Amino acid sequence: MGNVPFCSQFLTAASVALPCPRFFAMTKQVITRFAPSPTGFLHIGGARTALFNWLYARANGGKMLLRIEDTDRARSTTEAVEALVDGLSWLGLDWDGEPISQFGRADRHREVVETLLANGKAYRCYASQEELAEMREKARAEKRPPRYDGRWRDRDPAEAPKGVAPVIRIKTPMDGETVVNDVVQGEVRFPNADLDDLVLLRSDGTPTYMLAVVVDDHDMGITDIVRGDDHLTNAARQSIIFQAMDWDVPRMAHIPLIYGPDGAKLSKRHGAIGAEAYRAMGYLPEAMRNYLVRLGWAHGDDEFFTTEELERLFTLEAIGKSPSRFDFAKLENMNGHYIRAADDHHLVAQIKTILPEIDGGNWFSERWTEQREEQLSSAMPGLKERAKTLVDLIDGARFLFAERPLPMEEKAAGILDADNGAGRAVIASLIPVLEALESWNVADVETAVREYTEQQGLKLGKVAQPIRTATTGRTTSPGVFDVMAVLGKDECVSRLRDQAG
RNA sequence: UCUCGCAUCGUAUAGUCAGGUCCAAUAUCUCAGAAUUUCAAUCUGAAGACACGGGUUCAAAUCCCGUUGCGAGAACCA
Numbered sequence: 187m188g189n190v191p192f193c194s195q196f197l198t199a200a201s202v203a204l205p206c207p208r209f210f211a212m213t214k215q216v217i218t219r220f221a222p223s224p225t226g227f228l229h230i231g232g233a234r235t236a237l238f239n240w241l242y243a244r245a246n247g248g249k250m251l252l253r254i255e256d257t258d259r260a261r262s263t264t265e266a267v268e269a270l271v272d273g274l275s276w277l278g279l280d281w282d283g284e285p286i287s288q289f290g291r292a293d294r295h296r297e298v299v300e301t302l303l304a305n306g307k308a309y310r311c312y313a314s315q316e317e318l319a320e321m322r323e324k325a326r327a328e329k330r331p332p333r334y335d336g337r338w339r340d341r342d343p344a345e346a347p348k349g350v351a352p353v354i355r356i357k358t359p360m361d362g363e364t365v366v367n368d369v370v371q372g373e374v375r376f377p378n379a380d381l382d383d384l385v386l387l388r389s390d391g392t393p394t395y396m397l398a399v400v401v402d403d404h405d406m407g408i409t410d411i412v413r414g415d416d417h418l419t420n421a422a423r424q425s426i427i428f429q430a431m432d433w434d435v436p437r438m439a440h441i442p443l444i445y446g447p448d449g450a451k452l453s454k455r456h457g458a459i460g461a462e463a464y465r466a467m468g469y470l471p472e473a474m475r476n477y478l479v480r481l482g483w484a485h486g487d488d489e490f491f492t493t494e495e496l497e498r499l500f501t502l503e504a505i506g507k508s509p510s511r512f513d514f515a516k517l518e519n520m521n522g523h524y525i526r527a528a529d530d531h532h533l534v535a536q537i538k539t540i541l542p543e544i545d546g547g548n549w550f551s552e553r554w555t556e557q558r559e560e561q562l563s564s565a566m567p568g569l570k571e572r573a574k575t576l577v578d579l580i581d582g583a584r585f586l587f588a589e590r591p592l593p594m595e596e597k598a599a600g601i602l603d604a605d606n607g608a609g610r611a612v613i614a615s616l617i618p619v620l621e622a623l624e625s626w627n628v629a630d631v632e633t634a635v636r637e638y639t640e641q642q643g644l645k646l647g648k649v650a651q652p653i654r655t656a657t658t659g660r661t662t663s664p665g666v667f668d669v670m671a672v673l674g675k676d677e678c679v680s681r682l683r684d685q686a687g
Numbered sequence: 688u689c690u691c692g693c694a695u696c697g698u699a700u701a702g703u704c705a706g707g708u709c710c711a712a713u714a715u716c717u718c719a720g721a722a723u724u725u726c727a728a729u730c731u732g733a734a735g736a737c738a739c740g741g742g743u744u745c746a747a748a749u750c751c752c753g754u755u756g757c758g759a760g761a762a763c764c765a
Contacts (some may be wrong), residue, residue, distance in 0.1 A: 223765050258765060288765095315763085322762095331689040331761055353763055371692070380690050388763040395765045419691060419760040440691075442758090449757075471747050477699095480714095487713040506693095507756070508699080513698045516715050522689080526728075572727040582726095601725095635724095650724030662726035 217247025219400070220274075220281065221288075222254040224266035224480065227460025228273025229443045230452060230512060231414060234478045238441060239412045241251050241479070241500040251279040256289045257398060273461030277471050280405045285408065288398050293395035297402050297588040299354050299386050307430040308386060309351035311338040333382040345522030354387040356427060361546060364422045369439040371415065376422040384487035385424055385661055392446045396420065400427040408436050412502065415440035439502040440507040442482060452512060453577045465542040469517065470536065473524040475516045481510045520573040525602065537580050544577055561586050565672045567568075568664030585669065586656035590677075591684050598655035602685055609652030610687025616649065617682055632667040656685035 218239040222232050243250040256262035256268070260370035270283070313321075313334075322332040339357060346352065359378045366374045386397040393401075399420075403411060411421075428435045446452045464474060476491060484506070485491070491545045525533065538554075541547040562569075562583055573579040585592070596604075602609045618646050619638050623630060639649045650666045657669050657678060670678045 225765095253765060261765090312764095318763085320761085326688080329688050333689095333761075366691095374691065376690065382761085385763050390763080392763085394763070399765090414759095415692070415758050420765095422691090423760095440692090445758085447698080487701055487712055489700090508693050510699060510700090513715075516699065519715055522728090570728095574727095598722090646724050648724090655724060660725090663728090668725060681749065 208490065208495040212607055215409070216243055216246040217251065217407050218243045218248065218412055219253050219403070219406060219408050220279075220478055221253040221255050221402075223258065224262050225386060225554050226263075226266045227269045227462065229460060230464075230478070233273065233277060233461055233474075234444060234481060235413060236274060236279050237277070237475060237478050238439075238500075238575055240281075240498055242410065242412060242439075242502055243445075244497045245428040245500045248409070250279075250284040250374055251283060251408070253397065253402060254285055254287050255285055255398075257292075257325045257393070257395060259289070262289065267506070269460065269462070276461055276465055277475060278416070283636075286402070288402060291398070291402060291405075292393055293527055294405065295398050295401050296387065296391065299352075302356065302386070302430055303354065305430075306357075308354050308356050309339055310343060310346070311348050311355045311383075312350050312352045313337060314350070316569070331380065333380075334384075335593065336383055339383060344364075352391040353385045353389050355383040356430060358383050358423075358426055363382055364425050366418070366421045366425060366438060368418070368421070369410075369437060370505050370507060371418060371440050374418065375389070376419070376423075381423055381426065383451035386427075396423055397427065398430075398596075400424050400451065403436060404428070404431070404433045410502075411437065412439045412441065415442050439505065441505055442507060445509055445511050447511055447513065449488070449511060462543070465540060468540065468544065468579070469521050470528070470576070472523045473517070473521040475544065476524070477520050479514070482506050490520075492496060502518065504623075518574040525570050525576070525579065528570070530563050530570075530658075533566055533570065533576070533579065534563050537562075537576050539581070540576055544580075547580075550580055550587055553589075558586055561672050564670065565664065568668045571663065583662070585660070586672070588659065590680060592659040592660050594655070595661065597661045601655045602663060602687075607687040610685060611653070612644070613652050613656055613682050614686035615642075616653075616680060617686060620675070620679055620682070623675070628667050628671040629671045634665070652685075653682070657681045664673070 220227070220232075220236040220239045223237075228236075240250050242248075252274075254262070256267070256269055267285070274281070299308060304308075311334075317337075318334070319333055321533045334355070337354070337463060338352075358381050361378060362379065363377050365377070365547050368374055384396055385394050387393055421438055421440065430537045444452055461474075465471075470495075475493075476605070478491065479491065479500075480494060482505050483500070491499070538559075541551050542552075563584060566579075566585060569579055569582045572582055602613075616635070616638055619634055620631070623634055635649060635653070636646070639646050642649075653662050654666045654669065655661060657663075657666070657673060665667055673681070
């Protein structure tokens with residue numbers, strides 16, 4: 187960490203040509219933005235904010251821009267930006283143009299402050315840290331909210347102490363109220379008396395977030411700001427800056443935050459953090475998107491949506507105002523639906539890409555052959571019925587990758603050994619029947635086994651369970667005939683022979 | 688403390704704006720059952736909520752007031 191400069195790929199802010207706002211105002215093309223600060227990963231709330239921005243832009247034939255709020259130099263590393271980009275890409279959320287670095291636009295921010303100063307909308311404040319601390323202390327003692335008292339607002343600059351670098355503050359109206367017309371929250375009114383003269387430029391000349399956001403949103407031609415409702419009070423302050431510059435205030439939509447299962451703000455404590463963590467847990471990006479869009483947004487009782495449907499149905503007005511909790515059980519269920527509906531080869535490809543990220547994935551990677559990949563594909567229909575995640579899927583296919591003699595789970599061995607090894611005896615007498623088979627496919631194997639079972643006067647379970655455990659080492663698996671068929675005759679018979687008694 | 692926001696089954700939402708069709712719906716979770724070669728998937732069923740208190744009204748989940756609870760912001764952080 188530290189002040190690592192951006193790689194040139196992201197250092198585009200200064201050079202990128204920003205669209206002319208007036209042009210877009212004329213054509214009324216919707217332009218949204220996703221503006222995360224690079225914290226090292228794309229967290230789930232951010233992912234949903236990005237999704238809503240993306241959906242809204244697409245639903246209206248508009249654009250979504252990506253701006254990295256990297257003015258906090260200590261946290262803004264190349265890796266952190268890449269993590270953001272990775273997360274968005276995984277979710278399939280793309281943006282128009284190059285990512286814009288907020289830090290790279292500092293000169294423009296300062297330029298706007300000069301204008302504000304020249305128009306008398308802002309002023310230099312020479313109050314020291316001690317004075318500020320005193321103000322807060324006094325406010326607390328009097329049980330008032332801590333606010334800057336405006337002591338330099340109308341003071342003669344000639345009184346400025348020598349050698350003190352001032353901050354620049356905006357002149358917030360003293361009375362009246364600032365109204366935020368929010369698409370989600372409705373008309374929210376803030377008494378101006380509660381909004382103090384916030385700092386635009388620090389004494390070291392760097393712009394504050396509050397200033398940067400406003401200038402960037404304006405310059406980027408943003409028509410609709412969609413962000414977390416933790417910014418709702420900021421919206422009032424930012425409106426004041428917009429108005430001071432005589433700029434149109436974009437339409438705003440402050441969406442409620444996502445909390446963890448315990449109702450507290452989502453954090454590392456809740457296990458998953460970044461988008462890549464969800465990928466490693468075996469969730470499909472399309473399932474993730476579907477789950478996320480239903481957190482706060484609804485279209486009647488509908489649960490599943492394709493991207494095309496969302497583009498048609500999504501509106502900001504339909505977003506609810508109350509915060510929601512993240513529920514893994516529901517995500518899993520949805521993911522299961524998407525897995526069952528997914529193409530078999532697509533699933534194999536997805537598994538292949540996440541293998542390096544999942545626990546125990548190496549075991550599979552080391553044994554990955556073309557033949558096994560084909561077996562995996564053909565076993566997929568039986569496998570995906572039983573899986574909620576890609577991790578479940580590959581774990582269910584473990585028997586395809588295992589080498590003889592197969593490791594036996596305790597319960598599996600129990601089935602073979604029960605009734606003095608009745609299962610092993612069944613297997614022994616079944617082997618010649620299978621060896622005699624000329625063709626080896628699901629139907630023929632099934633016919634042979636069923637005929638044998640009938641001849642012996644047994645229930646199918648008495649035969650199928652021993653076969654399952656002998657061929658997979660487990661008590662649960664896809665249908666035994668599918669397992670036998672996909673293993674192939676030689677491997678199947680050999681595994682049976684290993685366990686025959 | 689101040690400003691602002693939120694409150695329907697455990698969870699996500701529908702219903703609230705335009706009061707009656709709501710003894711509140713759907714999905715998930717939980718439990719029971721059916722079917723089954725195992726486990727899933729599937730099917731059937733059960734359980735489970737309008738935060739509380741007033742008011743308006745013939746009628747309130749829906750409108751009004753208050754209370755409580757939860758959250759956000761209140762920085763020379765973003």
